[in-house]
Amino acid sequence: MDTPLIAFIGAGNMAASIVGGLLESGYPAGRIRAADPFEQSLARIGELGPVATGTDNNAAVDGADVIILAVKPQIMGEVCQALAPALAGSGALVISIAAGITIDSLRGWLGQATPIVRCMPNTPALVGCGATGLYATDDVSEQQRAHATQILEAVGLVEWVGAEIDLDAVIAVSGSGPAYFFLFMEAMIEHGERLGLDRDTATRLAQQTALGAARMALENDVDVVELRRRVTSPGGTTQAAIESFEAAGLRRIVQDAMQAAVDRAAEMAREMG
Numbered sequence: 001m002d003t004p005l006i007a008f009i010g011a012g013n014m015a016a017s018i019v020g021g022l023l024e025s026g027y028p029a030g031r032i033r034a035a036d037p038f039e040q041s042l043a044r045i046g047e048l049g050p051v052a053t054g055t056d057n058n059a060a061v062d063g064a065d066v067i068i069l070a071v072k073p074q075i076m077g078e079v080c081q082a083l084a085p086a087l088a089g090s091g092a093l094v095i096s097i098a099a100g101i102t103i104d105s106l107r108g109w110l111g112q113a114t115p116i117v118r119c120m121p122n123t124p125a126l127v128g129c130g131a132t133g134l135y136a137t138d139d140v141s142e143q144q145r146a147h148a149t150q151i152l153e154a155v156g157l158v159e160w161v162g163a164e165i166d167l168d169a170v171i172a173v174s175g176s177g178p179a180y181f182f183l184f185m186e187a188m189i190e191h192g193e194r195l196g197l198d199r200d201t202a203t204r205l206a207q208q209t210a211l212g213a214a215r216m217a218l219e220n221d222v223d224v225v226e227l228r229r230r231v232t233s234p235g236g237t238t239q240a241a242i243e244s245f246e247a248a249g250l251r252r253i254v255q256d257a258m259q260a261a262v263d264r265a266a267e268m269a270r271e272m273g
């Protein structure tokens, strides 16, 4: 596999996660550029490895094979319109990681002939445990799809979806998902403290439990319902806790939260498209 020259436009949290993961996987720093007006973001990316950084988006995309648009959805239109002349006719693949920005909008700003992959990664990319859903239009070549797979696979799991709308479901499951688990851990740590543990001990126990549960779910050929049953001794402590969750409507709470993420993605597409 060749090593496409990648230009990140926007060097914030998500770009840093992907760059960090790419470097960790052995991707050559000399094939990565990052542009951002915020010097502090560039410095943070620079600390990850010797990637080329600068404040000029047009300079960053010059000669690049893959452009990764990693700015906030709110400024995507402005950023794309400013890049359009530099990208016109270049044939470079544009990968957008923005939530709620449709391919129609991106083409409207960048030009109808631009090959575009829309994807939804997540921040665990930073530790090589990302999960990314991708969607490409028909005019994206096989080699460009392979480049998108190569880049995102360097930082974790890659799942191509068959329709652009499926990316909203990906947002609800894995794009926003890390925050759900962090919130759950936060609540466990807080209450562990109230129950008498010191914060560091409660934190270490919650962290290791999350890791252990995730690894069991991944590495066992047993579904999560059965894994849960195996922790739940009849009449024991886990049963008491699970019954409390169910009585409080945990499944509905999760469903409502995921639907709120999907609804917000649709709303963002209307507001920013």
Ligand SMILES: NC(=O)C1=CN([C@@H]2O[C@H](COP(=O)(O)OP(=O)(O)OC[C@H]3O[C@@H](n4cnc5c(N)ncnc54)[C@H](OP(=O)(O)O)[C@@H]3O)[C@@H](O)[C@H]2O)C=CC1
Pocket: 009, 010, 011, 012, 013, 014, 015, 035, 036, 037, 038, 041, 057, 070, 071, 072, 073, 075, 079, 097, 098, 099, 120, 121, 122, 123, 175, 176
């Ligand atoms: N965070 C996450 O978990 C995920 C985020 N995403 C998507 O990734 C994208 C980026 O999110 P995130 O990394 O969290 O956001 P950040 O705000 O951390 O990063 C965006 C970066 O873009 C910079 N920027 C602002 N204006 C420009 C410009 N004109 N040209 C180049 N860079 C510019 C910002 O600088 P400044 O701070 O100075 O404005 C900032 O450093 C969003 O579209 C989001 O939807 C997708 C999946 C997961």
Ligand SMILES: O=C(O)[C@@H]1CCC=N1
Pocket: 099, 171, 175, 176
């Ligand atoms: O919260 C957001 O809008 C972005 C997209 C998914 C995760 N973070």
